[in-house]
Amino acid sequence: MNELVRSQTFFGGCPHDCPDTCSMIFEVSGGVLQGVRGNPDHPMTRGGLCVKLKDYEKRHYHPDRVLYPMRRVGPKGSKQFERISWDEALDEIVSRWKAIIDEYGPQAIAPYSYLGHQGLVHGLNGGDAFFNRLGATVMERTFCGEGSCTAWLLTLGPTAGLDPESYIHSKYIVIWACNSVSTNLHHWAIVKDAQKKGAKVVVIDAYASRTAKGADWHIAPKPGTDGALAMAVINSIIEQGLVDQDYVDNYTVGFEELKARAASRTPEWAAEITGVPAEDIRKLAREMATEQPVAIRMGVALERHYGGGQTIRAVSCIPGLTGAWRHVGGGVTQFPVWEHPYKFDVICRPDLIPEGTRVVSNLQIGRALLGEGLSDGPPIMSLMCWNSNPVTQAPETDKIVEGLMREDLFMVSAEHFISDTASYADILLPASMGAEMEDMILSWGHLYLTYNTKCADSPGEAVPNNEIFRRLAARFGFEEENFKWSDSECLEHYVDWSSPACEGIDLDYLKTHGFARLKVGTPDDRAPHKEGNFPTATGKCMFMVEGAKNFVAPPFRQMYEALQPGEDLDPLPDYVGARESHTNDPELAKRFPLNIVSPKSHAFLNSCYANMTDKQFTQGEQFVMISPADADARGIVEGDRVKVANDRGAFKGVARITDDVKSGIVVATLGYWRQLNEGTVNSISSHQFGDMGHSPTFSDNLVEVSRAN
Ligand SMILES: Nc1nc2c(c(=O)[nH]1)N[C@H]1C(S)=C(S)[C@@H](COP(=O)(O)OP(=O)(O)OC[C@H]3O[C@@H](n4cnc5c(=O)[nH]c(N)nc54)[C@H](O)[C@@H]3O)O[C@H]1N2
Ligand SMILES: Nc1nc2c(c(=O)[nH]1)N[C@H]1C(S)=C(S)[C@@H](COP(=O)(O)OP(=O)(O)OC[C@H]3O[C@@H](n4cnc5c(=O)[nH]c(N)nc54)[C@H](O)[C@@H]3O)O[C@H]1N2
Ligand code: SF4
Ligand SMILES: [Mo]
Numbered sequence: 165m166n167e168l169v170r171s172q173t174f175f176g177g178c179p180h181d182c183p184d185t186c187s188m189i190f191e192v193s194g195g196v197l198q199g200v201r202g203n204p205d206h207p208m209t210r211g212g213l214c215v216k217l218k219d220y221e222k223r224h225y226h227p228d229r230v231l232y233p234m235r236r237v238g239p240k241g242s243k244q245f246e247r248i249s250w251d252e253a254l255d256e257i258v259s260r261w262k263a264i265i266d267e268y269g270p271q272a273i274a275p276y277s278y279l280g281h282q283g284l285v286h287g288l289n290g291g292d293a294f295f296n297r298l299g300a301t302v303m304e305r306t307f308c309g310e311g312s313c314t315a316w317l318l319t320l321g322p323t324a325g326l327d328p329e330s331y332i333h334s335k336y337i338v339i340w341a342c343n344s345v346s347t348n349l350h351h352w353a354i355v356k357d358a359q360k361k362g363a364k365v366v367v368i369d370a371y372a373s374r375t376a377k378g379a380d381w382h383i384a385p386k387p388g389t390d391g392a393l394a395m396a397v398i399n400s401i402i403e404q405g406l407v408d409q410d411y412v413d414n415y416t417v418g419f420e421e422l423k424a425r426a427a428s429r430t431p432e433w434a435a436e437i438t439g440v441p442a443e444d445i446r447k448l449a450r451e452m453a454t455e456q457p458v459a460i461r462m463g464v465a466l467e468r469h470y471g472g473g474q475t476i477r478a479v480s481c482i483p484g485l486t487g488a489w490r491h492v493g494g495g496v497t498q499f500p501v502w503e504h505p506y507k508f509d510v511i512c513r514p515d516l517i518p519e520g521t522r523v524v525s526n527l528q529i530g531r532a533l534l535g536e537g538l539s540d541g542p543p544i545m546s547l548m549c550w551n552s553n554p555v556t557q558a559p560e561t562d563k564i565v566e567g568l569m570r571e572d573l574f575m576v577s578a579e580h581f582i583s584d585t586a587s588y589a590d591i592l593l594p595a596s597m598g599a600e601m602e603d604m605i606l607s608w609g610h611l612y613l614t615y616n617t618k619c620a621d622s623p624g625e626a627v628p629n630n631e632i633f634r635r636l637a638a639r640f641g642f643e644e645e646n647f648k649w650s651d652s653e654c655l656e657h658y659v660d661w662s663s664p665a666c667e668g669i670d671l672d673y674l675k676t677h678g679f680a681r682l683k684v685g686t687p688d689d690r691a692p693h694k695e696g697n698f699p700t701a702t703g704k705c706m707f708m709v710e711g712a713k714n715f716v717a718p719p720f721r722q723m724y725e726a727l728q729p730g731e732d733l734d735p736l737p738d739y740v741g742a743r744e745s746h747t748n749d750p751e752l753a754k755r756f757p758l759n760i761v762s763p764k765s766h767a768f769l770n771s772c773y774a775n776m777t778d779k780q781f782t783q784g785e786q787f788v789m790i791s792p793a794d795a796d797a798r799g800i801v802e803g804d805r806v807k808v809a810n811d812r813g814a815f816k817g818v819a820r821i822t823d824d825v826k827s828g829i830v831v832a833t834l835g836y837w838r839q840l841n842e843g844t845v846n847s848i849s850s851h852q853f854g855d856m857g858h859s860p861t862f863s864d865n866l867v868e869v870s871r872a873n
Contacts, residue, residue, distance in 0.1 A: 171198050174619035175678030178217055179287070179598045180769045181279035181308075183328075183499075183609020184350040186213055187679045188220075190599045195621035197221045197599045206679055207329060207687075208350045208610050215782060216769050223580075224597050224620065228775065230579055231624025234592040240569050241588050250625060250635075253591050258639045260574045261298075261546060268542035270299035271522055276529060278307055280551030280772070283603030283616065284506060284658045285651050286596075286629040287551065289719050292512035294633040296722070297642050301544065302523045304721045304858060307557070309608075311467035311859025312498055313717040315476035318709050318733075321699035322502035326459055326483075326495035328610055329687035332358050333493030336455035338366045340479060341390065342463025345374040346766040348609060351461070352378075364455065366448070368393070370465075370761050370863070371789065371831050372824035383448065384826060385438035387759050387863045388469035388742035393445065394478035395739050396434030399426040400449035401485055407453075408487025415696030416484045418708025418736065425736045437739070439826070453486040457494035465763060469864035471740025473856025478737035484705035489693035499608040503684050505660035506606070513646065514722035523721065526552075527860050528851045530560040533567025546574040550595065550629055555584035555838055556771040559849035559860065562813040565838075578632055581775055584838045594626035601628035602651040604659070604674065611682045613659075613666075615674035618651075630654065708735050716857050733856070740855055744866040756810045756866035758794065761831050762845040768835035775837055786817035786841050789831040790869060795821045800871055807872040808832065808848060810865065815843025816872050830869055 176188035187203035200220045204211035213220075233253035238244025248256075264272050275295040281287045288305070296302075316325075328351045331337060337355055344352035352375065359365050359380070367379035368390065376382040385393050401407060402423055412419045431442035431449075438445075452458050460482065466475055480496055488494035509515070522541045524532045531537045533544055547568075555564055568575060568588035577589035580597055599620040604613060622628075627635075630651055637647035649657065652671070661670055665682040674680055685692065698705050712733040746753040767783035768774045774783075788806050800806060804819045808830065817832055825831050838844045848867050853859060 174617040175203070175615055176200065176599060177603070177605035177614035177616040178213070179281045179283055179603070179605055179616065180217070180772065181282055182769065183348050183607070184208065185282065185605050185607035185609060185612070185614050186217070186350065187612070187614055188213065190617070190619050192599070192619045197224050197620040203678060206612070208612070210350065210353065212350070214349050215767050216773050216779065220598065223773070223776065224599065225623065226581070226776065228581055229623065230581060230586075230592060230594040231626060232594055233625065236590045240571070241565075243582055243587050245592055253593060254635055254639055257576055257591055257636065264545045264574070268545055271301045272542040272545040273298065274301040274524060274532070274544045274547050275303050276526060276547055276549040276552055276554060277303070278305055278526070278552035280553070281629065282606050284511060284606060285603045285654045286601055287603070287606060289508060289512040290629050291550065291633050292722060293516065293644070293646055294637050294642070296513050296516035297637070297644065298640065299518045299521065301541070302517060302521055302722065303526050304523050304716060305526045306716060306720055306858040307526060307860060309464045309467065309499060310716055310720045310857035311473040311854045312462065312464060312476045312857070313720070314715055314857035315473045316480060316498045317717060318712055319477050319480040319706050323692060323699050324500035324503040324611060324684065326497045327500065327687050327690050328461070328497055329354060330493045330690055331355055331459050332361075332687065333491070334358055334363050334457050334459035335493070336364050336366070336451055336458040338368065338452065338458070338460045339375060339379070340368045340460060340462050341465035342461055343369070343373045343375045343763055344461070345378060347764050351609065364451070370829060371826070373763070374766065383440055383444060385440050387761050387829060388471070388745065389438040390466055391471045391475035391478055391739035392429070392434040392437040393440060394475060394482070395426055395429035395737070396431045396445045397449045397452060397482060398422065398478065398485065399429045400431055400446050401453050401482070402426060404446070404450055404453070406450065407485055411487035411490065412485060415693070415698070416705045416707055417702055418706065421736055422481065422707040425738060429739065452482060456486070456488060457491035458483070458486065458488045459493055460496040462496065462498055465863060467854055467859045468862045470743040470852070470854050470861060472854040472859050474734065474737050474740045481705070481707050481737060484707065490691065492689060492691045494691070495693065500611050501606065501608040503611065503665060503682060504606065504613070505663040505665045507658055507660055508719040508722070510646070511658050512719060512722045513644070517722065525858055526554065527559055527853070527858070529554050529558055530563025530567050531851060533570065533573065534563060545572065546576070548576040549585055550578035553583045553585045553771045556835065556844045556846065559846055559851045559862075560812055561838065561844050561847040578629060583771065587839065593632060594624055595632070596622040596626045596628040600626065602655070604655055611684055612679045613669065613674060613682065614679050617675070707737075709733075710735050714856055742864045743852060743861065744850070744864050752866055756868045757828070758830050758867050758869060759828060760808065760848065760865050760867045761829060761863050762834050762849070763831070765833040765835045771835045771837060774835045775840070786815070786832065786836040787820045788817040788869060789820045789822050789825045791825050791827040791829070792821055792823065793827045794830070794869070795819060798870060800869070805872045806869050808867050808869050810848045810867045812850065813843060813847035815845060815847045816841065830867065
């Protein structure tokens with residue numbers, strides 16, 4: 165082969181919103197990405213990529229990719245665009261924004277982004293500094309895990325908790341509301357290895373997910389009732405005399421109060437609520453106390469109902485009660501991201517937010533665009549969206565679409581594809597993809613730093629997100645130095661390279677090695693809370709927090725202090741039921757008797773890949789899983805097209821009748837594009853927050869299912 169065309173390999177990092185943050189090997193020749201592999205040297209990636217990413221090059225060169233800046237020429241949402249130059253696009257954005265600022269003030273402009281790209285430079289907070297400097301409305305981003313973060317920080321503080329890699333040492337593994345086979349595949353591989361060594365794997369999931377089917381024991385509480393299960397586990401550990409009293413006395417706060425609170429939360433009480441037999445709850449409690457080391461992996465779905473925060477507090481208390489933290493492989497895992505030394509204050513520049521700037525929730529964007537719930541400030545006259553696709557992913561699809569159809573709204577989208585949201589753009593900007601830009605990819609599922617090399621050319625005129633903001637900042641004349649940093653310089657500034665966690669690691673090391681494990685102990689010796697050492701105010705595990713207040717953690721909202729809402733919280737964990745349930749709202753339940761759960765699709769990454777034929781083939785069309793009894797009662801037979809509806813809207817899918825779901829529950833997975841299907845699972849989702857951290861309530865929605873003609 166000619167030397168010049170032989171592929172070269174480069175280190176990459178999967179940029180998607182996935183806990184695994186795989187280290188990748190990019191094969192590139194002539195500036196073109198030829199193929200991808202998992203990095204065989206990375207202890208979690210172990211040489212393998214998932215079904216979504218294994219042919220990532222096809223996404224880079226997909227024929228539908230947005231390649232040039234474009235201007236809308238047809239009606240809103242018609243996807244009729246004409247090609248324009250970058251100068252024309254930026255001039256139009258800047259002149260429209262300046263006119264809006266003159267008439268309404270800068271808060272009439274709102275950014276909308278999430279973790280479509282998970283890089284420090286091009287990801288969640290890229291763009292924050294620009295919009296903060298502009299004085300735009302602050303968008304609070306609580307899509308995923310922020311109720312869980314509030315609960316975690318209150319109970320344990322910003323600790324990485326149990327290292328996902330230490331599960332190889334666990335004897336008993338509880339995966340609670342997480343579908344690891346689809347969503348955390350590389351952790352599942354470790355769990356499977358532990359299982360082969362004799363560990364028992366318990367999955368607590370509302371239905372028989374792929375992961376539940378690989379477990380030794382599947383426990384299926386009704387959606388939104390896990391708080392009752394967790395409180396009864398606490399009750400039963402205490403009742404059975406299985407508390408590690410020495411650990412509790414030395415390293416926890418509020419045991420007596422928790423004991424008093426849990427006294428009436430008996431297994432019989434929880435059996436009524438959860439549908440899990442009392443004997444099973446006692447057995448679970450006994451095994452979670454005695455089969456040490458016991459590991460708990462909490463999924464984000466635990467927070468997805470009104471009482472989600474309280475549920476996560478209750479679960480997070482269990483290893484403190486049993487002393488599981490004493491062991492390598494014992495404890496609980498949420499997001500190990502807390503021990504990554506990122507400087508979010510430098511990345512987002514919250515200091516640039518003008519005092520008194522209003523905050524709008526990304527979960528309530530439809531309402532905000534329609535002027536509902538905007539208590540102060542001007543209407544939203546312009547929205548810029550990147551790294552996110554709210555039309556499929558955020559609650560109340562119909563309201564979002566109605567808002568985006570507003571003739572007076574100036575909408576800018578930076579995208580790879582004309583997604584359901586980008587369809588409504590007035591100006592569409594072509595964004596670069598993974599191998600085309602330098603970054604370090606944040607991980608919320610392991611303890612490695614991950615580097616991504618810019619090694620392929622962007623097709624057409626696509627540019628990286630950060631370059632879009634650099635160009636906009638230059639046109640606005642913003643002088644702060646951060647708007648002039650190259651992507652490499654950003655990385656130098658964005659990581660606290662002098663922190664103990666980075667000992668021996670710098671950017672050059674990452675460029676030449678691709679990844680580096682933080683210096684926070686090894687998976688084989690790490691027992692961070694063996695002797696307490698919780699990063700809470702007391703240094704102890706907080707069963708009880710006096711004067712607890714609600715808050716949204718940075719970086720999802722950019723600062724704790726100035727912007728925190730701060731309602732009082734219960735000092736102790738407890739069961740708080742769902743908002744939409746037969747007990748809480750019997751009238752609603754008469755009209756909409758079924759509880760819908762809408763978790764992730766196996767072959768899509770949120771809504772990414774749902775437009776690609778081979779992934780659609782693997783995933784199948786939008787389905788609605790329903791029990792035989794519920795199907796019979798509605799005259800639905802296998803394969804019928806059905807409509808799922810409530811007062812907020814409706815979507816359609818094909819009925820799959822199965823015992824994998826219990827009567828009263830339906831399951832339809834997320835990500836299918838509205839432009840390719842009728843409605844989305846979020847057409848029926850509620851905009852209401854959960855009890856902590858303004859979490860979403862995707863598992864707290866009642867619907868009715870009927871045959872669609
Ligand atoms: N019903 C229901 N709804 C849910 C959930 C659920 O379980 N059930 N899950 C929630 C969760 S956990 C999350 S995290 C959210 C996710 O919601 P989103 O973050 O909105 O998810 P995606 O669909 O992945 O949208 C990312 C978009 O960014 C684009 N993108 C990717 N990389 C880049 C880039 O480098 N530059 C630019 N400019 N664009 C890029 C992609 O093409 C894609 O359109 O959804 C939430 N919604
Ligand atoms: N294949 C794939 N992988 C992904 C993603 C994707 O879209 N596709 N998205 C990524 C993102 S953004 C995230 S946040 C993670 C999320 O990954 P996970 O934490 O696994 O989240 P989900 O898939 O939403 O839900 C997990 C499980 O929780 C169950 N569940 C829902 N409600 C309840 C409840 O109230 N109680 C109990 N016990 N179980 C419940 C669901 O049935 C589901 O099987 O996955 C990431 N990885
Ligand atoms: S989506 Fe997750 S599992 Fe798949 S390659 Fe990316 S990080 Fe790895
Ligand atoms: Mo997420």
